[in-house]
Amino acid sequence: MAYDPRTETGIPTEPVGSLPRPSSLQAAYADYDAGKITRDQLEAEQDDAVADSIARGEATGAPIISDGEQRWSSFATYAITDTLAGTGLADHLAPTGGQFFAIFADGHNRQLPRLTGGPFRYKTYAADTLAKSIGQARKPMKQAVIAPSMLALLYPLDEDVPGYPREEFEEDLVSECERDIRQAFAAGAARVSIDFTEGRLATRNDPRNPWTGAGMLPHFVELNNRVLERFTPEERVNIGMHTCPGGDRDSVHSADVPYSDLLPKLFEMNVGYFLIQFASERDKDPVLQLIGEHSRDDQVCFIGVTNPQNPRVESAQEICDTLVHAAEFIPKQRLGATDDCGFSPFSIDEKPLHGSPDYARDVAFQKIANRVEGTRMAAAQLGVAVPATA
DSSP: OOOOTTTTTSSOBOOOSBOOOOHHHHHHHHHHHTTSSOHHHHHHHHHHHHHHHHHHHHHTTOSSBOOBTTTOSBTTTTTTOSSTTOTTOOTTEESSSOOEEEEOTTSOEEEOOEEOSSOOOOSSOHHHHHHHHGGGOSSOBEEEEEOHHHHGGGSOSSSOBTTBOHHHHHHHHHHHHHHHHHHHHHTTOSEEEEEOTHHHHTTSOOTTSGGGGSOOHHHHHHHHHHHHTTSOHHHHTTEEEEEOSOOBTTBOSSTTSOGGGTHHHHTTSOOSEEEEOOTTOSSHHHHHHHHHHHSOTTOEEEEEEEOTTSOSOOOHHHHHHHHHHHTTTSOGGGEEEEESSOSOOBSOOOOTTTSSHHHHHHHHHHHHHHHHHHHHHHHHHHTOOOOTTO
């Protein structure tokens, strides 16, 4: 039977994807990069972290879970490198000289590899790791994938790659992203969401990071839609798009950029649902108004009701109240609940505001449990019925 996102909670709720990795796994990534442990030893640590993520995720009562991306070094580069440090880089990529993906508010940055030639091909597909996890789960699983608009930043901003025109690269990129999504569904994912954190950043115009001032948002939307048009409307119902202002080391990269610069364009993308950072937004009602005005009747809007960058755990009542208030702006049949962002998109993430990644991991599951319960409470208050088949 097809997965019904309203099963169990009435108002649908799902995670973005990543969870904080245990400190032991973070140490294993560092040791692997340093040549101190083997790939088999790293994978054993990953397997333990995935098993714990699935068990604890299911214990929250969540109707759909993820494996926390414990086998990935980065939500952005899982497809092209084995680790965040660049060990096991895919063909036709150089580890240095690439564009910054983002410069964060605390001053640190994350940098992409540089494309040196073609053809562009993924080294790892999301389904490769999902297939290792899904047999352990009793609940449906979702899978996040990276947007082609993010990987488009591998191509130099103002120069051509010899023998590999940008148009040819982007055609290869679109095909690889389509394959990534299709294989995830084939591996058993009930839902697939596309990470589009670069969307808000594309309107920032940061002189330290030239691509942000190049007016790339319309092209990003067009590029993502080129992938989506390869799927039928029925398939797109279970394909989502996630936007947030970043989340790494308890810092963000574009929270100060007006949401009004992004949201009208965001809803031009032909997905079935959106996962939208909201809990950490300062001026909330204008955001809800934008969502209500620009989203379509056939698009479900999952708003963030927990903030992964803040160790304070939102209560179930607080989450319920947020959703009930949101229903004043967004039709309740279009309303869903999620977390603002993945809890830890990168494999090395110290979580300084939390004190340790292990504590951050405990906090994440508490937040998820309250998200599920608060969503259920809001559905009851708003009269959104759980499907009779539940």
